[in-house]
Amino acid sequence: MKVAVIVAGYVGLVTGACFAKLGNEVVIIDIDEKKLKAINNGISPIYEEGLDELLRQICLEVSSDYGKVSASETVMLCLGTPSDENGTIVLDYMIEASKRIAEMLRARSGYSVVTVKSTVPPGTTEEVVIPILETSGKKAGQDFGVCMCPEFLREGKAIYDFMHPARVVIGEYDSQSGDVLDRLYQDFKVPIMRTDLKTAEMIKLASNAYLATKISFINEIGNLCKRLGIDVYEVARGMALDDRIGSQFLNAGVGFGGSCLPKDLIMLIAKAKETGYKPAILEGIANFNDAQALRMVELLKKHLTLRGATIGLLGLAFKPGTDDVRDSRAIKIVEALLDEGARVRAYDPLAADNFRRLFPQIEYASKEAVLNSDAILIVTEWAEFKDIDYRRKIVIDGRRIDKAREAKIYEGIGW
Numbered sequence: 001m002k003v004a005v006i007v008a009g010y011v012g013l014v015t016g017a018c019f020a021k022l023g024n025e026v027v028i029i030d031i032d033e034k035k036l037k038a039i040n041n042g043i044s045p046i047y048e049e050g051l052d053e054l055l056r057q058i059c060l061e062v063s064s065d066y067g068k069v070s071a072s073e074t075v076m077l078c079l080g081t082p083s084d085e086n087g088t089i090v091l092d093y094m095i096e097a098s099k100r101i102a103e104m105l106r107a108r109s110g111y112s113v114v115t116v117k118s119t120v121p122p123g124t125t126e127e128v129v130i131p132i133l134e135t136s137g138k139k140a141g142q143d144f145g146v147c148m149c150p151e152f153l154r155e156g157k158a159i160y161d162f163m164h165p166a167r168v169v170i171g172e173y174d175s176q177s178g179d180v181l182d183r184l185y186q187d188f189k190v191p192i193m194r195t196d197l198k199t200a201e202m203i204k205l206a207s208n209a210y211l212a213t214k215i216s217f218i219n220e221i222g223n224l225c226k227r228l229g230i231d232v233y234e235v236a237r238g239m240a241l242d243d244r245i246g247s248q249f250l251n252a253g254v255g256f257g258g259s260c261l262p263k264d265l266i267m268l269i270a271k272a273k274e275t276g277y278k279p280a281i282l283e284g285i286a287n288f289n290d291a292q293a294l295r296m297v298e299l300l301k302k303h304l305t306l307r308g309a310t311i312g313l314l315g316l317a318f319k320p321g322t323d324d325v326r327d328s329r330a331i332k333i334v335e336a337l338l339d340e341g342a343r344v345r346a347y348d349p350l351a352a353d354n355f356r357r358l359f360p361q362i363e364y365a366s367k368e369a370v371l372n373s374d375a376i377l378i379v380t381e382w383a384e385f386k387d388i389d390y391r392r393k394i395v396i397d398g399r400r401i402d403k404a405r406e407a408k409i410y411e412g413i414g415w
C-alpha cells in the first residue's frame with residue numbers, strides 16, 4: 001500500500017520504517033532537512049534500539065514536499081501533541097498539518113484515508129481535524145476517509161512493539177475508511193478492533209492511564225509494605241500468579257515518567273474536567289506519582305544533612321535504554337535536592353546531555369565520581385548499576401537494584 005507519514009518524529013519514523021519493512025511504499029514528510037538527510041544516510045535522528053539498522057535495510061522516501069502525500073492511499077498524522085505549562089494540550093502541529101493535507105485534498109481527485117496516529121483528547125479527530133480537512137471543499141466519508149489508529153509503542157522497544165502488537169485499534173469515520181486500514185494491518189495476525197473515532201482516542205488514553213494506575217498502586221502497596229516489614233516484590237510475585245492481575249507494570253519504585261504516561265494522564269484529567277466531572281482516581285495518581293519521587297529525598301534526609309552535601313544520582317533517563325529525560329523522576333528529585341541546598345553530581349550512560357539542557361548548574365561526572373559522593377540515589381535501573389561495589393556507601397534505591405543492599409546504609413523506596 002502507498003503510505004505517507006507526517007512527520008519524522010519518534011512515532012512517525014518508527015511507523016514509516018516498519019511499514020516500509022513490511023513491503024509498503026512509504027514516504028515520510030518533514031520540514032527539517034537536516035533530519036531528512038540523516039534518515040537518507042541511515043542515521044536515525046532519535047535514539048531507538050535497532051532503528052539505524054532498519055533504516056539501512058529498507059527503501060524509504062523522505063521529503064519536505066507535502067505534494068508527495070497526494071499519491072498515498074493513507075496519510076498518517078504522527079505529530080507531537082505537547083502540553084503547555086498549564087497542562088493544556090497544544091494541537092498547533094496537528095492543525096497546521098491538517099491544513100496542508102486539506103490543500104492536497106482540494107487538488108486531488110482520488111480517495112485516500114487521513115489517519116490520526118498522535119495521542120489526542122477524545123473528540124479531536126471529529127471536532128478539530130475533520131472540519132479543517134473539509135475546508136478543501138471535499139466531504140469526509142465521501143471524497144476522503146478518516147481513521148484514528150492509536151499507537152502502543154514503548155520507547156526503546158518501539159520496533160519490536162510495532163512488529164508484535166497485542167492488538168490494532170481502528171477508529172473509523174465510516175466502514176470504507178476502516179477497510180483501508182484493516183487491509184494495511186492484515187499481515188499482523190492479531191485482533192483488529194474496529195470502533196468509532198472518539199472511542200479509539202479514549203482507548204489510547206485509558207490504556208496509558210491504566211498502566212500509570214497499576215504502577216502507582218504497587219508503589220502505594222510498597223510504601224505500606226516497607227512500614228510493615230514486608231517485601232513488596234514478593235507480594236507482587238504472588239499477585240501476578242492471578243491471570244486477572246498479571247505480572248507486568250508491578251515493579252514498585254520511584255514512579256513513572258516519560259513523554260507519555262504523565263502527559264496522557266493530565267490530558268485525560270483535563271478532558272474530564274471540561275465535562276464537569278472530577279476524576280478523583282486519575283488526579284490522585286498524578287499527585288501520588290510526584291510525591292513518590294520526593295520520597296527519595298525524604299528518606300535520604302533521615303541519614304544525612306542535605307545542605308552542603310554532595311548527592312550522587314545514578315540514572316537520569318526516565319527508564320533504561322533511552323536518552324529521553326522528559327518527565328523523568330530525576331527532574332523532581334534534582335529540584336528538591338537543590339532546594340535543600342545540596343550539590344548534585346549525576347551520571348547516566350545516555351541521557352546526561354539531554355538533562356544538562358534542563359539543569360546546566362549540576363555536575364555531570366563519571367560513574368566512579370558519582371559513587372564518591374556523600375550519598376547515592378538510584379533513579380534509573382540501568383543494567384550497569386547491577387554490578388557496582390556499593391559497600392561503604394549510603395544508598396537510597398528507587399529501582400530495586402539488589403546488589404545495592406550491600407551498602408553501609410541502604411534504603412529501598414518501598415522495601
Ligand code: UGA
Nearest residue numbers: 151152153154155215249250251255256257258260318319
Ligand atoms: C508507554 C506505554 O507503555 C506504551 O504502550 C505507549 O505506547 C507509550 O507510553 C506512548 O503512549 O507512546 P513508554 O513511555 O515508552 O511507553 O514507557 P514505559 O515502558 O511504559 O514506562 C513508563 C514509565 O513507567 C517509566 O518511567 C518506567 O520506569 C515506569 N515503570 C514501568 C515503573 O515504574 N514500574 C513498572 O513496573 C513499569
